[in-house]
Amino acid sequence: MTLVVTPWSPAAGEDLLDLLPADERLILPALQAVQQGFGYVPKEAVALIAVALNVSVADVHGVLTYYHELRTTAPAPITLAICVAEACQATGSRELVAHVGANLAPVGGRSDDGQVDVVEVFCLGNCALGPAALINERLVGRLTTKALESALADARAAL
Amino acid sequence: MTTTIYVPIDSAATSIGANAVALAIADEATKRNVEIKLVRNGSRGLLWLEPLVEVETVTGRFGYGPVTAADVAALFDEDFLTGADNGFSVGIVDEIPWLADQQRVTFARVGVIDPLDINDYEAHGGLTGLRTAIALDPSKVVEEVLASGLRGRGGAGFPAGIKWRTVLEADSDQKYVCCNADEGDSGTFADRMLMEGDPFTLIEGMAIAGIAGGATKGLIYIRSEYPDAIATMKAALLIARGCGLLGDDVLGSGKAFDITVRVGAGSYVCGEETAMLESLEGKRGMVRAKPPVPALHGLFGQPTIVNNVLTLATVPMILAQGAAAYQALGAERSRGTQVFQLAGNIARGGIVERAFGVSLKELVENYGGGTRSGRPVRSVQVGGPLGAYFSASGLEVAMDYEALIAAGGMLGHGGIVVFDDSVDMAQQARFAMEFCAKESCGKCTPCRVGSVRGVEVIDKVISDIDRTANLDLLNDLCDLMTDGSLCAMGGLTPMPVLSALRQFPEDFQK
Structure with missing residues (x-):
């Protein structure tokens, strides 16, 4: 599936924060809402959230930088999250990561065509059918280099 | 037809x-x-x-x-x-x-029913437990859970009934039930499968906990790595509200209870209960010092029942069939069943729910059928990334809380990860430290700094730089992390490291 995101503007950010339900007027849900809406958390959003929730900018910054998934730059259209935890190591994730590093992008990097971000993740709950990866929100299992390339081709075709 | x-x-x-x-x-x-x-x-x-x-x-x-x-x-x-x-x-x-051959209790309906068909759920025994609980005094519900011997399935194994009793006896206008669905341990997927396959069981279990403890609000903290489980749980909650299973008057009991789903943001340590509570409050997932315990001072400082998905999902069966039936299963102080998850390099992986006491060997060999690669089993990690590695000759251990501790390991969330003979155990030990360094919340020094030092020291051992002295240093560091860390993250990271070192010394001597 393709992620639908709106271009960032402070006004759009304020509108989005106004929509937060009363019990989610908290820093992490606010950051998640911004990321879901705009694809990432722009710098200006930090101050907006601080004002909207009546907390300090430092507190918002602290939460933003704590969680691995929150990002401050726009992502590529496709995120390939490869599981590198033990169960997938036992079925060849180290080799898969090496292959992706040599042919697409290293972990933490972006492919040359700008279409795919490669990230590592610790466990996707598919531990009996490893190696596993999450391509946007699609879980794929028993990956070989060939199966991974075909799953990525599907994701590119769906863009 | x-x-x-x-x-x-x-x-x-x-x-x-x-x-x-x-x-x-x-x-x-x-x-x-x-x-x-x-x-x-x-x-x-x-x-x-x-x-x-x-x-x-x-x-x-x-x-x-x-x-x-x-x-x-x-x-x-x-x-x-x-x-x-x-x-x-x-x-x-x-x-x-x-x-x-399995004894499916918690997983009795998973795979059998249509996950989002409440009628199918009820036809397969669903809602009986909640109806029983509604007819009882809350203290009797707590007594049932206590009598069943049910212990926390998240890993710590604390008796669920004691937490519930503490919350019931606490005086507060607002209490909470928080379900820990931040199943981050590699090799575990039972929470995910239950939420995707039988979500109403979890909702029913949480409603029973709410009624027993006097809580009106429930939260499920699901890790973001589980998009399908999040979607299924949200859909099930809508259905549950629509048919009166949740809301101001739960199944006509006159009692209110509702649940919302909250999603994590990629932090392993948020599976630790106090870090999860911090995260639910919207903050950094930093571990809290205990006491005070969450049962008295939990979410937003209020009395809170915090249990794992499997713990809460087992409660409906206990109420429906009686505590005695559940208590009759198991071994020693580990009562009932455990949902074991066979993972990694295994021929027949999946869910094996059996009474406590089944041997690791039976799970790996009889159920698992050895490795998927067909090569010999060399090592088995039990209980997630903080659990011990067992060698192929050490699989006779009984799978219950105390027997595993006696064998130098821990049950954790019941995950079993099999490795074949191509595994390099020094690399696995290094990974344990590396993982801790990446995922430490940073609050306490033994975990935050110790894990980084751990990676460095293991690298020196592997590269044969002053090996004997560095092995001594590694053992010393592991003692410090075990004794000095605030939570299980730093406190148990030495377990996979030392078990690998003890049983596979040759891998550190190349």
């Missing part, structure tokens, strides 16, 4: 093509003009047979697997609609020895 066909929608099954199989079956049925009812069930847990297609017949549900979309036409040609024995058949699924 309409034939009912089941194709799992569990994300493990869909990760290897179950959606394509379901589509192909629907297309093929239309093409051949046969009437079918296609049910997208959870997974039965026989993951090596996925995608596993089941057909309802007069003698039971007949299974075919593994099936790919390309096999579907052949399945129709070979009369699978009538339960014919063909190249894909695995027989009546309930009679497959792997499944028939």
Whole structure:
């Protein structure tokens, strides 16, 4: 599936924060809402959230930088999250990561065509059918280099 | 006549093509003009047979697997609609020895029912536990849970009934039930499968906890790595509200209880209960010092029942069938069943729910069938990334809380990860430290700094730089992390490291 995101503007950010339900007027849900809406958390959003929730900018910054998934730059259209935890190591994730590093992008990097971000993740709950990866929100299992390339081709075709 | 066909929608099954199989079956049925009812069930847990297609017949549900979309036409040609024995058949699924030998309690309905059909849920015994609880005084509900011997399935193994009693006896205007669905341990997937395959059981269990403890609000903290479980739980909550299972008057009891889903943001340590509470409050997932315990000072400082998915999902069965029936299963102080998860390099991976006390050997060899690669088993990690590694000759250990501790390990969340003889145990030990360094919340020094030093020291040992002195240093560092860390993250990271060092010293001496 393709992620639908709106271009960032402070006004759009304020509108989005106004929509937060009363019990989610908290820093992490606010950051998640911004990321879901705009694809990432722009710098200006930090101050907006601080004002909207009546907390300090430092507190918002602290939460933003704590969680691995929150990002401050726009992502590529496709995120390939490869599981590198033990169960997938036992079925060849180290080799898969090496292959992706040599042919697409290293972990933490972006492919040359700008279409795919490669990230590592610790466990996707598919531990009996490893190696596993999450391509946007699609879980794929028993990956070989060939199966991974075909799953990525599907994701590119769906863009 | 309409034939009912089941194709799992569990994300493990869909990760290897179950959606394509379901589509192909629907297309093929239309093409051949046969009437079918296609049910997208959870997974039965026989993951090596996925995608596993089941057909309802007069003698039971007949299974075919593994099936790919390309096999579907052949399945129709070979009369699978009538339960014919063909190249894909695995027989009546309930009679497959792997499944028939299990004692499914928590997972009784997973894979059997349509996850989002509340009528199907009720027809399979759902809501009986909650109705029983509603008819009882809250203190009697707590007594039942205490009497069942149910302990926390998240890993710590604390008696659930004691937490519940503490919350019930606490005086407060607002209490909470928080379900920990931040299943971050590698090798574990039972929480995910339960939420995707039988979400109403979790909702019912949380409602019982709410009634017993006097809480009106429930939160489920699900990790973001589980998009399908999040979607299924949210859909189930809407249905539950619609039919009065949740809301101001739970099943006509006059008691209010509602649940919301909250999603994590990629932090392993948020599976630790106090870090989870911090995260639910919207903050950094920093571990809190205990005491005060969450039962008295939990979410927003209020009395809070914090339990794992499997703990809460087991409660409906306990109330429905009585504490004695559950307590009768198990070994020593580990009562009831454990949902073991066979993972890693394993021939027959999946869910094995058995009473406590089954041996690791039986799980790995009899159920698991050895490695998927066909090479010899060399090492087995039990209990997630903080659990011990066992060698192939050390698998006789009984799987219960105390026996595993006595053997130098821990049960954790019941995950079992198998490695074949190509594994480098020094690299696995290094990974344990590396993982801790990446995922430490940073609050306490032994964990935050110790893990970074751990990686450095192991690298020196591997590179044969002053090896003897560095091995001494590593042991010393592990002692410090074990004794000085605030929570299990830093406190248990030495367990995989030292178990690898103890049992596979040759890998550190290359």
